[in-house]
Amino acid sequence: MTTFASPTQGGASRSLWKVEARPGAEGPVHDFDSEQVWSWVAGAATVELGGRTYTVTAGDTVVMPARTVRRVLADPGHGYTAVVTAPAGARAFGPDGAEFGVPPWIA
Template identity: 55%
Template sequence: MPVIRHAESRRTETPNAVMTTLASPTQGGTQLALWRVDMRPGAAGPLHVFDVEQVWTVVRGGASVELGVEQLVVVPGDTVLMPPAVPRRVSADPVLGFGAIVAASPGAHASAPDGTGRTVPGWTV
């Protein structure tokens, strides 16, 4: 069974979070990309969409999740199912910050809700 060593994980820092790729096609996987998201207290991501389902499991802190018309509050142990093409924004708890493990199809496209800025985030490949 293949093992991806911690030293082989890939770290991508954005203005809002740090994504650490744990498994992806460029690391030997074929069906899933798996990464950790860590956000500082009070940090918020941009409103955006993905073209595939994502599954987020909270492992640290907490967050407010804008998912379409819903406003969700999540804490460690909660899992959020984010359907494709639904606008989402994750905002970290202002005191505790936020950490989650995320799984999705590799090579997924992200964009602004209006379709502009379409890209494949580096932590998914």
């Protein structure tokens, strides 16, 4: 993760960061207490969101609602790069409801 804007960097009410995933990388199953917006700028991925599956490529955007279980899997041949935004202080949770807290790239 590369953070572009966050409260710890000075005064941002939203966090903005870049995710670069290697080919075949699999993100964890989790959710957040607030909406996230993901925009893919390179590569491709499969997004599992609220029981549905989407294939995304560069130029696509997915709005991930709060309290919706999600997982992002990088394309096995290309990986992906995405730019993501969420409210500052967004808290992550496991699929069982266990709180993981505020990720450092959002804080």
